[in-house]
Amino acid sequence: MATMTPIQELRHSAAHMLATAVLRLFPDAKLDIGPATDNGFYYDFDLEHKFTAEDLEKIEAEMKKIAKENQKFECFEVSREEAEKLISETPALSEFKPGRLADIPEGEKITFYRNGEFLDLCAGPHVRYTSQVKAVKLLSIAGAYHRGDEKNKQLQRIYGVAFPSKAELEEYLHNLEEAKKRDHRKLGKELKLFTIDDSVGQGLVLWTPNGSVIRQELQTFIGEELFRQGYSQVFTPNIGNLNLFRTSGHFPYYRESQFTPVIDQEQIDALAAEGKTCADFSDLLNAGTLDGFLLKPMNCPFHVKLYASQPHSYRELPVRLAEFGTVYRWEQSGELNGLTRVRGFTQDDGHIFCTEDQIHQEVCSCLELVNIILTTLGMKDYSVRVGLRDPESDKYIGKDENWERAENACRAAAATLGVPVVEEKGEAAFYGPKIDFVVKDTLGRGWQLGTVQVDFNLPERFDLTYTGSDNTPRRPVMIHRAPFGSLERFVGILIEHFAGDFPTWLAPEQVRVLPLNDGLVDHAKNVVAELRKLRIRATVDEHSDKLGAKIRRAELEKVPHMLVIGAKEMEAGLVNVRSRADKSLEGSCTLQEFIDKLMPLIRERRLNTTMRG
């Protein structure tokens, strides 16, 4: 058992107090587990009665009472037989604790903790007294499967947070409110970056003009890097023959998470005439006897076919194909989330076909690509995960020795990053291991962005070859990579990363010209025309408002640069710069001088240097 920090001990103790309170109010509740989490704690209960919001308040009040009672947390070690006896004698422990006890390996200490009337099988440690939990708040009720397995019973989980002092709790709740202000769903609405319309479909993103600028700029940015790395840009269709995906192994294996295939009406009519039912259709689809088309859930098979459309010599390798490929996946409705989890999204996808000797170099280049992105955008807070196969699971295809080679290739390449890397079993794709870059959103949830995957399997399934120097056919290795991951998710995270305050090169509107009065609007329009000739995204605020109101509007809309033009400026041929992105630009200067200072921010994709509160 990993050692706990003092705050984790406190939270773990709060979980016990939660269970104590629940049992006082609901004596029938059965206990599963109650660990400390990143910010707080939870406890899982099995109970006929469904907890309500009012229950939560009562439970919280009872917890505070328990804190006042100043119960002592007492630990005592027991033998396995004694443990079994204690569990069977305690109704609340009788349902799940025998299983939890069985998890404790032979020879390891078995401990119980007691506070007041409450008893729990628990490795601890705890704080000494319940009174040390000075600030606690229950946040929500959720369903959670026993042992995290969908096939098991769903329990009721109560989440809460706990702190050593009220001030810290207040601070936490305040920070939570602040974090919600930069939530990409909120900012997306306020800054008109994207919308999702129920009548179009759940999880299907409509990119507004503003959001589209950001997406387009990102595509241009990565496109330049891809060109440097020797990629070829390709385009492929949005649907493909079902058999293509049968060959790749995606169908019917991932059928549940794909949109229903498009089936030819004649086939349906013929089968209907035979009296077939819907269930029959489904079976025939899975068996491969029905033809049809699938909205593509991924781009790989298309790139594979592009590669296979011509013979290749070892001299041409690596072949690097890139595409902004839009894919569609039927994600469970409860999983959808703003831009970060959607049903239709565009990957900055690419596939490299190379020799085994080239794997290391190519994977490293892919990682460099991700690095360039994260550095350019100032995203320092990410973690790197090497996703390996879970040897227990049967979802992985391909030979063991290939898996080993691929996994070693990923390990070796990830090691060159010079940042901590976590290896995780069961995180691999079904065709190969991968290196993922995970970034947290404003609420602390981790999202996979960039990914690099080594794949020995698809080349085999599609019988891909190249001609070696000895004039014999060889099998290439495929590397799948998407440095952004998906543009939707990336932009979602990016909105939160910048809190909507995009650097100039990404800002949907880069410059707003603010004429001091209506008489200066025409002149302001001329200034905008000059800027737009240089592809600078500029507009005029034509409202008949006071300057203060126009500035307020531009500030709220997070336009990085404002040009104030009054009679003085017009006469002298100047503009007065107010900039939220870079204070060094501020002051009066000629339009040309402003442009000369602005263009490097755009061309060099600089980050903002200043932010106004």
Next chain:
RNA sequence: GCCAGCAUAGCACAGUUGGUAGUGCAGCCGCCUUGUAAGCGGCAGGUCGUCAGUUCGAGUCUGACUGCUGGCUCCA
């Protein structure tokens, strides 16, 4: 998909124990012609998510559905 909560104008919200909807911002129209984060006045805008039910009467109560939010499971 599962558990819980939520659903009132474009947006942010009010709406007391059931008596057929209000405020601010945005929008439109006027007046003001403005100097670094909100000038003034007027107008318009809602089958209160949808469909049933209870009731003389439902935004308020009940049920189902849809969607959203937080979790769980999943994530090629």
